[in-house]
Amino acid sequence: MEKRQIKVTVNGEPRLVDVEPRLLLVHLLREGLGLTGTHIGCDTTSCGACTVLFDGQPVKSCTMLAVQTDGHEVTTVEGLAKASELDPVQEGFKEEHALQCGFCTSGMMMSAKALLMENPNPTEEDVRWALSGNLCRCTGYQNIVKAVLWAAKKMQSEAAV
């Protein structure tokens, strides 16, 4: 089957990859590039476990074709930390114990990251709204919401310095 070469920047690094048009973005990330932090949950655009940032906006990577990312930027959970320093969102999840089984965590973090980039001072309702496309089957939402609010505070205090 015909493959085509695409140029996509993943976590800041330009990548040149050959993809079959029907390849889903999540499969390119996991199997093509070895970035297994992005999870496949429902595969039907329901659960949000595969959420990544596409040009800075959250998308479900099981519902995009890899070929569509040609010339664009994708950020996965692996792209959050800088060297050994965790992103405030990751730190918030650690501090507030915002995971149980951890399967939804990377998708939750990417939605949270997108929210905080757009709205650095969200209310609890804003957070719940932004995360409403991500399902946690452990139903551990309370601490996830706390974690995002924790991250918002951290980012504000960092910005104030």
Place this chain on the structure above:
Amino acid sequence: MYPSRFRYEAPRSLEEALDLLKTYGDEAKVLAGGQSLIPMLKLRFANPEILIDINNLPGLNYHREEPDGTLAIGALCRHRDLERSQLLKAKYPTMAAAAPLVADPIVRTRGTLVGSLCHADPQGDWASVLLALDGEIVAVGPQGRRTIPAVDFVVGPFQNALNPDELAIEARVPAPKGTVLGHYLKLERRVGDFATAGVAVAVEISGGKVTRAGIALTGVGANNIKVTAAEQVLVGSSLDARSIEEAAQLAADAAEPKSDHRGSAAYKRHIVRTFVVRALSSGQRQAA
């Protein structure tokens, strides 16, 4: 789940896109947001020979007021843009109420209003909104441009009125007149679910009387249902309790719900009735 194999083209001009549609016709599927189409490809409900990705077409990512006041929404305008639109909040309360209820926030990043209309899922929210607002769809093809009223656009479940060589490039909503009252109410079991029942209401009031009324229903029939009888009852009324009750009853009567895992037919009919009363009593009122 991988989709079946298909050829993929991402044209950079409208002419190029139309050429591809002309060549492939029924064998082609147009990809905009893909939030309905890609799941259908994965489930292999759709097996197109070629996917025509229109995301690189220039100048289709907009929603704006035309000089005559008409609201125009381009084929690449995302739900997310509509959800955040100050223009919609200021002048189109029905649309502003519906935008945050379409699917979930992540899906809204990619999905488009025009794509949703073309997909013609009987559970789609925007089709009801466009029916209530007397909207229309602009299509271009080899014969040029034509405008299709929303009421004629959906011809059946997952079937639209486009010819195989035509591309929908814009949705249009007429400028509201007088004071506008609008609302969209949707009962869903969880965020992102399809509606158990949904109601779109758009009313224009001048001199204390209703001059135009639009009511349409989601999720309670084989298609979105425009309730003309209820609209007629409201026109000329002062939107008093009696006319609201009567319109609500007519809407409930027009619904064709089926009992399923979301609720019984009687329950859905009851929701429709309640929502029409609620929308007409508590919708956003704005001076156009």
